[in-house]
Amino acid sequence: MKNYFSHDYNASSDPKIIALIGDYGAVGYGIYWRIVEMLHSENEHKLPLKEYIIRAIAKQMSTSVEQTSAFINDCINVYELFIEEDGNFYSKRVLENIEKMEDIKEKRSNAGKISAEKRKNATCVEQSLTSVQQNLTSVQQNLTQSNKIKENKIKENKIKEIKDINKDCFVADKSAIKTKDLEFRKNEFKNNLEPFLEIYGRELLNDFFRYWTEHNPDGKKMRFEMEKVFDISKRLKTWSNNENKFRKAVGISEREKRLEGVAQLKADAAAILNHLNVKLS
């Protein structure tokens, strides 16, 4: 991985650099930037002020060791481009650069982490949404495809169940009255009503249940147990028909109610006319 450092375009306008170029020319300027590069690449951004470093730089820049040594010395003492400390030398400019870069790096790293976190969450939500949508779509498709089949099957099953019940013809078991308690038998009766829930509705079944599970004064038998024959499906059919008849009767009574109101109005009107002594003929 390549690393970079900033090289401001007006670096040569710096009086220290101008002085350096004035004394050492372009070669000096080149050596300076080579040293800066080396300082950037060092872990602690410092170079030991040792003979081998001077020789290495001289070798790299194809200059003499004396010139390089004099140059570094001038950079520390004359141009103040490097600072000497504990047998090492470093550049303030390089340290500032490094600090700046570290800061930017850290900021970018944090931003990247936050962004990654967000992306991760978004992806999770998206994935879950997608999976939910896929599930929904598949469920819908399945529903659409199998709805008719299911409905037909349910209807067939219902009819079958009801036919089975009709075949068995629920008749109160006389022996069960002695062996099983009232609550148990009541529940059994309730369970036998359940297959008719979709046909007649809860309200009708509740009324039917309440009526037929009314027990005698000693609490031993229920009303339906006192019947000789009790076929639930037929009884329910009759119950439903009777209720429809009752509803129609209520409709008639509504009309009668209206007519009663009209008759009352007529009587009121006649009473008022009589009171006012109105002669109509």
Added chain:
Amino acid sequence: MNENIIKYGNTGISRIANEYKAIKVRNEDDVFNSKNKSLILMTQEIGEIGVRALLSYAISDLVDFFNLGKTMTAEQIAQTVELIIEEFGILKIDDFKLCFSRAKKGYYGQVYDRLDGQIILLWLNTYTENRINIAEDQSYRNHLETKQSFLNTSERLKKESHKRELEAFKLKTNYK
């Protein structure tokens, strides 16, 4: 017992019923010849409550006649009465009797299991249009009759006058 009967007593209810039944109107001429007054004029005599009671009675009688599934309520009748007073104030009770009698006979078409204020108002509109046409014709006829009568009188007077003048001339001239 309703409030109005308690307030006004029920002794005269049968009288009103009999009198309403006794209104005999076979055609518009009977209506024109009736001594009963229009609703507007009746309001001045018996007040608005009296007129409302009168119309309520007439419509209730009409509703009683039809054997309908969707018949009118007392409230609907009261609202219809208000509209009739607004729109048909010039009619007499005889008009309503005649119109409703015709409706019962199916003059305005068959009633299909429904009777409401709008239907009654439509019947009254049809009746009133017809009544106005007949009244116009009758008025014109009356005009012609009056005119003819005037002409006849004038002719007779002319003849009598001529006869008298002729007699006077004969006397004067000793004409034989």
